[in-house]
Amino acid sequence: MYALIDCNNFYASCERVFRPDLNGRPIVVLSNNDGCVIARSNEAKDLGIPMGAPAFEYQELFDKQNVLVFSANFPLYGDMSNRVMAILSEYSPEVEIYSIDECFLKLDGFGMFDLWEYGLQMRAKVLKSTGIPVSVGFAPTKALAKLANRIAKKFPDRTKGVYNMATSELRDKALKWLKIEDVWGIGRRHALRLNARGVKSAFDFTQLNDEWIKKNMAIVGLRLKRDLCGIRTLDLEETKSKKNIATTRSFSNNIVDFEQLRERVSSYAVSCSEKLRKQKSCCKELSIFILTNRHRADQAQYSRSIRIKLPFATNSSIEITKYAIVALKRIFRSGYGYKKAGVIVGDFVPEEAEQLSLFTDKNPRHSALMHALDNMNKKYGKNTVRLSVQEKRMWKMRQEKLSPHYTTDLNDIITIRV
DNA sequence: TCTGGGGTCCTAGGACCC
């Protein structure tokens, strides 16, 4: 069996942990730049605020309904996630942390356990230790565990937040209940195509013939079908080392100017380099992309990306920025208003396994320099020391409703009046 | 006026090689 444990309305719940006065009130959390809604409390969902809603379109509703709005506070959510995952990892030796708010447990050899009771224990422990409510679903495969979790979340009164899909009768009943567009792995495009073919439920999907699925949804669709039929196909992913690291941002205004775009891209390259050094890796390739505002049909559109191989593995901000600018020059076209850009590094090798190369101009002194730079920025604050090609004044994200970093910054720890 | 960021995997088509 597998379990899927999922934090309810995770970001909204994190905000609530330190603000119990917000219980029962509608809360939304916004993306970077306070752009769109990325998390909602149940009360906010009941007001009809959809996931991904642009904040400016819903401002009026927020005001009228007294919706509490928060800017995304990722240091807080990341820290709370670590706490939740640490607790859940005690419930099975085989764990896959699937996302910031979800994890799979593999429960082979748990046949003697009353899983529903086991789930209730997890739930209670996480709630008591962190203040975060979770839902738990048990089933024979991962795709079905996702479904079981959905049932637990949808019917909290009947399930107490824990559902065990123990028999094939329960499985078929659940598959018939689940709408095709809500199946894990079926996105908007496939849902449309399937609906047009009369496939309305997950059960209908499991009745399709393999050839059609292979042709229209490739191998991914076939795997999903098997998993939904109860045949173990998707297994726990190994504790995955990342294959890519990205820093990408939308700009609040269009950028026309090459120099301005270069400043931004340089900052993103430096940020990727810092992330690389943090996980003690070097990269051997680098991609960058730039694109115009796709929401503006009246403006000329252009989007392009490029990937380049580096002559040696590196995590030096100086080297990575240098190549990012080389790449940018190759895809930049003047005459467009750019809205977004990003740097992605990949093809990693461990820092200590760096290949020494005779014929490249890798500077061996960079690693000491980067070390010093990281230390200064750690001590005196982010971006205290930076490359001259980066922005003169760091461009600030819009974060008008940011909550304190309750658990990751000593200055933000809550005070309790006695 | 304002519309996120960070990931994964898969496939198609062109260039190029032998």
Add this chain to the structure above:
DNA sequence: TCTGGGGTCCTAGGACCC
């Protein structure tokens, strides 16, 4: 008039996830 087969690498894009 008729014009191969098999492979790799790269770019771009599609589709999905949270």
